[in-house]
Structures are given as C-alpha cells and as structure tokens.
Amino acid sequence: MPDAIAIGTRCAWPRAIRDGDCLGETRGLVYQAGDSRLIDGIDLMIPRGSITVMMGPNGAGKSLLLRLLHGLLTPTAGQVLWSGRPLDAGLRQQQAMVFQRPVLLRRSVAANIRFVLKLRGRPDPTRVDEILSEVGLDAHAKQPARLLSGGEQQRLNLARALASDPRVLFLDEPTANLDPASTAAIEAIVKRAHSSGTKIIFVTHDLGQARRLADDVVFLDSGRLAEQSSAQTFFNNPLSQAARDYLDGRLVL
C-alpha cells in the first residue's frame, strides 16, 4: 500500500492563505498545445482538508489544471506533487474525478457502483445499497443508468467517484447543467464527503455556489494563477484586478 496522500509536507503559503500543511502543489506547471501555452507557469499550493474552489473566465485553464492535477494529462513542463511526491498509480487510486457530463456505463445504476467497488477489490453487495441510499438513488438501483434524469445521473456519477473512497475529489463544473434542486443535492453530498475527510477541489462558474462551498479560492486568468486567497478575502477584497473584474461581472478581454 502506498503512503496515503494525507502525509503532507510543509510548504510556504501564498500570503493570503493561512499557514498550514500543504497536501499538493504544482511547480512551474506548463501545458502547451501547439504554440499556445494553455497553462503558463503555475505555482500552486493546495491546502489540506479544505474545499478549494477554482474559478476564472472561460478558457482560463481551470479544467486543464484539474486534469493535470489528477494526472489525466502530462504537463509539458513543471511538476505536480502530492505529499511531495510525483503522481503514481497508488496516489492516483486515492483520487477521483467527477466530470461535467456524467459518463455512465451502459448498465444498471447498481452495476455502475459495483464496477468501481470491484475495481478497488471490495465487491460487497451491501455496500452498493449503502452508497446508493446515501445519494437517494436506492429506489433506482435496477434501472438502466442512462435512463435517469440529468440530476440523478450526476448524483450517481458522484456516488461512483466516492465509492472508491478517494482522499482527493476533483469536480469539474458538476452542476453546470442542473436545476437548483439537483445542484443543492450535489452540494450536500460534496459537503458530506468533505466533512468525512475528503479533500475537495471544485471548479465552478457559479458565484453563489462558490460562496456556499469555498474555504479558499484559486483564481485563474489566461492560463496563469491570478490569485489564491481565503474565501473571505477573495469575495470581500480580492487581491487581483482580474478577480475584481470577474466578480464585478466585467468582461475580461
């Protein structure tokens, strides 16, 4: 068994974030596609235990950064470190990701959960029922997953991600297509996962959602880290011009 991600290393905090242990970090992270630098030299500290919300205008590189942090993409230059170590298979198995559009297996709701439990070597049928009832889908267990409503599909997607007991959970605009009730349901599940010890990194465009969830905010602009602050600082007195413009609803060109 590899070391848990929770074994942190000390690192220097950007001035606006309280001192504490650093769970993950990036050093000089660059991701280039063709000639354009989509991620342009990001040094990021990811605090342990909090809900980190990642914001920024369209095309700022939020989804790319999330994929780089999770190891779905390989950086052109720079490093992604978790607990001071580069990502490896063991660390990656302690992470999970929820994509904006749920990709569900063409199977029943229960079979989607079972797939992950089996993958992690814990094929316990009672656990499937537990997980489904935690997200309110136990009544749908035998239905084809793809016949669920959009909100239910995303709840199942989230439940499947949590079924692997991740230490870090990435969410890429999981509620972008959902109605307020479904959004609230997703937020409640995320908060519950957080309170049971899962580190949350959440990309969203929804300011209200960011205010409800964030402990700290990472703000990206044009592939660069514009600001990393506590939620209080970010929403009341943002440090960067880019964040001020974004919060004021001014178009950033």
Added chain:
Amino acid sequence: MQDFGEAFALAFRLVISADPDLLEIILLSLKVSVTAVVIACLIGLPLGTAVAMGRFPGRTGVIILLNALMGLPPVVVGLLIYLLLSNAGPLGWMRLLYTPTAMIIAQAVLITPIVAALSREILEQLNNEYAEQFHSLSVPGTTAAGALLWDARYSLLTVALAGFGRAVAEVGAVIIVGGNIDHLTRVMTTAIALETSKGDLALALGLGIVLITIALSVNAAVMTLRLTATRYAYA
C-alpha cells in the same frame, strides 16, 4: 414465370415433407457458417478491440487494411485456401480439401475482417466516450476491454449477424474448397448453383426460398432480441 409458381409449390412441399436430402444440405450450411462466425468472432473481436483501444505506429494502416479486407472476393479467398490445402500446398498433409472443415476455414477467413473492422468502429466510439473516465478510475487495460465488449454486446451481435449473412450466402469460396460433393460438402448456395446449371430451375428456386427464409428469420430473431434487451439494459 411458370417456374416461380412451381418453385414455391416445390419449396413448400420440400419443407413440409422435411425431405432428408434437403435437411442435410440446410444443416450443413448452418453448421459451416455458424462455426465460421464463431471462429471469426474469436479472432476478430480481440483484434477489433486491440485496434480500437491501442495507439501504435501504423494504426491507420491497419484500419484501412481491415476495412479493405471486408470486400475480399469469395472466389479469391477460395482459391488461396485451395492452394494452401491442396496436396501440393503447405497444408496438403492435413488432407482437408473437399471437407466441411475446409469450407469453415474459407468462410472464417472471409468474415474475420468484417467482424474485426465493424467491431473496431463500434468499440472505438464507446472507448472515446469511456476513456477519460476509465483513466480517472485507473481501470486496467484488460478490465476496460472487457467493459467495452460487455457494454457494446448488443451492437456486436449485429456485427456477428452481418458476418453470418455474408458467410451463409456466399458460394465462390465454398464451391472451390468444398467441391459441392453430394452428402459431404453440398450446401444451399452450391446446390442452387448446381441445379441452375443443370436446368432444374424449380429446385434451385425452392432452395433459394429456403435460404432467404433462414437469412431473414435469423436477422429478425436477433433484431428482436436486441430491441428487447436494449429497452431493458441500456439507453
């Protein structure tokens, strides 16, 4: 036009009376083609999966080749297998020429590219959809391949069906390597060819009607199964 009426009457009589010669021909046709489909799937599905999921140099070339091989002319396949199995050929010692086994080999060669190319296309589409999620979950390659094959099973059934349709209907390959020997290697298509050249158009048409009926009912059965299963298991 008189032949048609006569042919239907004859076909009907043959089927109703369960004529043993006719049954023998039909059963051999089915045995040869079904076995060929099974072999083609055992080779073609793993091949299609590997090409669908793999990223290797020359991949595009392999895809073009597989697609091109779908159009293999049966007589040419028959000729190649004939050369391979004839007494002077490299596999002549196996003494397989003019046996049902030779016919199975020829049909399997003919439809393996069909199974591989069509399944590649279906599995690649599904893989494009699943790949990032599987990467995120660290799903091992073999588990991912199994999941793709399982989740695409109803579409793959149609692929096997396309292969069966091609195999059971072709005459060029089986007549060359089988020889259309009565009670040994005579199948429906070779019998039809023979009866036509003998001038017994009624019997030929009668066999043709049976062949079409079999092809249609197998298709209908599989499509019904697929539609029903789709409604329950996936959307």
